[in-house]
Amino acid sequence: MRAPEIRKWLAIGTGIGIEIGSRDLYVSIARVRPQGTDLLGVLSIDRFTERPAAEWGSEYAEFLKERAAGHLAATVLLPRDEVIVRQLSMPGVSDRDLPQAIAYQIDGLHPYREEDAVFDYARLDSGPNILVGITRREVVDRYAALFAEAGIRVARFTFSAAVIYSAIRLYTTPPEGFLAIERRAAELEAYGESPSRPLFSATFEIPAEPFAERARAMALAELRLPAETETAAIQNVLPQPRTMPDGLDLSAAALPYATALAAACPWFSVPLNLLPPALRAASSRLMYVPTVVLVALLALSAGALAAYSAYMDRSYLNELRTEVARMEPEARKPMQMDQAIETARRRTALLDNFRRRTRADLDALNELTRVVAPPAWASGVEINRDSIRMYGEAPQAPPLLRLIDHSPLFEGSEFTMPLAKVQGGETFGIRARREGAPK
Secondary structure (H helix, E strand, O other): OOHHHHHHHHOOEEEEEEEEOOOOEEEEEEEEEOOEEEEEEEEEEOOOOOOOHHHHHHHHHHHHHHOOOOOOOEEEEOOHHHEEEEEEEOOOOOOOOHHHHHHHHHHHHOOOOHHHEEEEEEEOOOOOEEEEEEEEHHHHHHHHHHHHHHOOOEEEEEOHHHHHHHHOOOOOOOOOOEEEEEEEOOEEEEEEEOOOOOOEEEEEEOOOHHHHHHHHHHHHHHHOOOOOOOEEEHHHHOOOOOEOOOOOOHHHHHHHHHHHHHHHOHHHOOOOOOOOHHHOOOOOHHHHHHHHHHHHHHHHHHHHHHHHOHHHHHHHHHHHHHHHHHHHHHHHHHHHHHHHHHHHHHHHHHHHHHHHHHHHHHHHHHHHHHHOOOOOEEEEEEEOOOEEEEEEEEOOOHHHHHHHHHOOOEEEEEEOOOOEEEOOEEEEEEEEEEOOOOO
């Protein structure tokens, strides 16, 4: 049985998702089954910051009671503008070494003081890509105290990129490259995935329609997707519910619905949680009984298959070990010679590399001078062994990414900060890998 099919049959649970809006709270309850999902109910709590917490907490409790979900703890979606989302690539770093590697880089990923920052991270699909979420401690403490005052049990504080990434993989594998957009008033949130960017999440302020098209073009450029790529609404990339309240427009509840799906099957979701462990509430363990039973049956089946040939495997392994022990002394001699040759080769290569570094750095600087031709200009250039960073101004900054990627010396260019309009052009910050550097 393939992995997506196994995930489908283990997709069992019910979850509560809460999105914190600028003025209101948006609540969704979703039930997940192997056959599909059901959106059991939605609730909008108006002006929650202006009302007594006990008042709207009672509305929430009554909403859960009517749907037999009072035993569940909620997953809360922090406002997108309160969370900094970063993505790191750490090939070769084991899970054991990952905390130290993240701690080494975390100070460079946010503008806050060390004691003011709260962060969490998780691997994306067990690969080298790490998703990091960062927010201010004051934000976490404020919302945690508010929900506690309202009597709302909270299991997790997370953000939109993590729940969308988890929800779209609940039953199927998403397409290789796509861009989805969620628009609210004068703000647009973009989420996408592509071979060059496993996850992209950003918000744009769009005072007028031309700005929305420009935001879409910037998002596609970051994803390295063709400009003609069609965009979808975020609710259309999520699993479509079999049932939902009459008259409900799913676009108005897309993010709390995705949050509820991630809460219903936490074992399949990105395990990012910005809420301190001491403040996390747990849902009833009875909801996990069906999953435990299915996992136990699956484990018994796998054990029976493994035991079928275990005896023959052990006999063959014992004979193989005996033969290896007999041949090991003779085999060790050429290995020792190979090690000595390899050591000498590495030392020679190290000396050659030191001689070539200066020339390679000058070539990189000359190539940047050629690519960033007037009237574009650079106010700062940083050249490292494996990458370059460049800041400056150009009449149009997006074409610089294509020019840099077409250079034989650079690849994987990306903007490190949002473009800003200035008189006569746009300011930019660009980062690119040097050709041949580890990817």
